[in-house]
C-alpha cells in the first residue's frame with residue numbers, strides 16, 4: 443500500500459474520525475493495557491456488570507419468586523436472550539436460545555442431527571478447536587460408530603486455512619453432517635458459511651457451525667444461508683464474562699427433531715411444571731435447553747447485548763475489518779521478521795490476526811509483561827484481536843510498536859520455552 447501512513451498520529455486521527463470510538467467508555471479496559479484478547483475473553487463492561495448486579499439484587503429481594511417475578515423472569519432467560527441473539531446471527535427469534543456451553547451444545551446438536559441423517563459420517567477439519575472433535579467423536583461412539591472411520595477430517599494445504607474445494611471433496615452421500623467453524627481459532631480465516639451449507643445440502647447432509655470466533659463481530663445470516671444448526675459462546679466478542687452462557691440456533695424446519703440430550707428445561711413452558719414422565723418438547727430451539735438455566739452466567743448477556751445492539755453488528759463488523767486491515771498493514775510495514783497467517787481478503791477474515799514468528803510463545807509473554815494482552819497458539823502464532831468494541835487504531839499501533847521494541851532489543855529471548863496459555 444503506497445500511501446499507507448504508519449505513524450502514531452495517523453492512528454490517532456483515525457480514532458478521532460471513528461463513529462464507534464465512544465463504545466470503549468462502556469468497558470473497563472485495564473489502565474495502561476492494550477487489550478488484544480477480546481476473541482478469548484472480552485473485557486469487563488459496565489452494562490454486563492449492571493445486569494449481573496441486578497440479577498443478584500432480585501435474588502435478594504425476591505428469593506424463589508424471581509423465577510417468575512424478576513425482570514425479566516429467570517424462567518424465561520433462555521428464550522428472551524435467544525430472541526435477541528437471533529438478530530445477532532441472522533435468524534428468526536424461535537430459532538435461537540441461550541443455553542448450556544458451546545461444547546455441550548455441540549454434543550446436543552450433533553447428536554440430534556446424526557440421528558436424523560441418512561449418512562453416518564461427520565466432516566470436520568484438522569484446524570478445528572479440539573473440543574469440537576472430542577464432542578463429535580464421543581457422539582459417534584455413543585451410536586456404535588467408530589470415530590476413526592466416521593469422523594472425516596479435511597486437511598489444510600498450508601496449515602493455516604481450509605479451502606471449500608477440500609471440504610467438497612470430503613463430502614459424500616455417506617455424510618450426515620458437515621460441521622465447521624465460522625472462523626478458524628488459530629489463523630482467523632473466515633469460512634464461507636453459505637457455500638459450505640450448499641456443499642452439505644448437495645449431498646443431503648446437514649450443515650452445522652461453531653460460531654465461537656465470529657458471533658458479535660461477523661455479520662451472519664444463518665437463516666438466509668440455509669444453515670441447519672449452530673452453536674457459540676458469549677464470553678468472547680459478546681463480552682458477557684468468563685464462563686457466560688452459550689447459545690444455539692436450530693433452523694425452524696427441524697423443530698420436530700427429538701433432542702438427543704433432552705432435559706426438563708427444554709420442555710414446553712406450559713407443561714414443564716406438570717412434571718410428567720413424558721418429555722413434551724418446547725416448539726423451537728428452546729427444546730434444546732437441558733437443565734436449569736445458569737442465571738448468573740446468563741444475566742450479564744442482557745447487558746452486553748445492549749452494547750452490541752447499540753453499535754449494530756454491521757458497524758462492528760465494518761470496524762473490525764478496518765482494524766484488522768490496519769494491523770496487517772502495520773505488520774507488513776514494521777515487522778518484516780513476522781508473517782501474517784490470516785487471509786488478506788476482508789471477506790475471508792474474522793476478528794483476529796495471526797502474527798507468526800518462530801518465537802511466538804516468548805514474544806507473547808514479553809508482550810503481556812509490557813501490558814499488551816495477546817495470546818499464543820503453538821507453534822508460532824501470536825493472536826492479536828482488535829475487538830471493535832473497545833480497541834482503537836492507536837491501540838493497534840501501540841501493540842505493533844511494542845513488538846518492534848521487543849524484537850529490536852531481543853527482549854523475548856529472556857523468556858524460557860513457553861507453555862500454552864489457557865484462554
Ligand SMILES: Cc1ncc(COP(=O)(O)O)c(C=O)c1O
Nearest residue numbers: 543544545546571627652654675
Ligand atoms: C471454536 C471454539 N469452540 C469452542 C470453544 C470452547 O467451548 P466451551 O465454551 O464449551 O468451553 C472454544 C474456546 O475458545 C473455541 O475457540
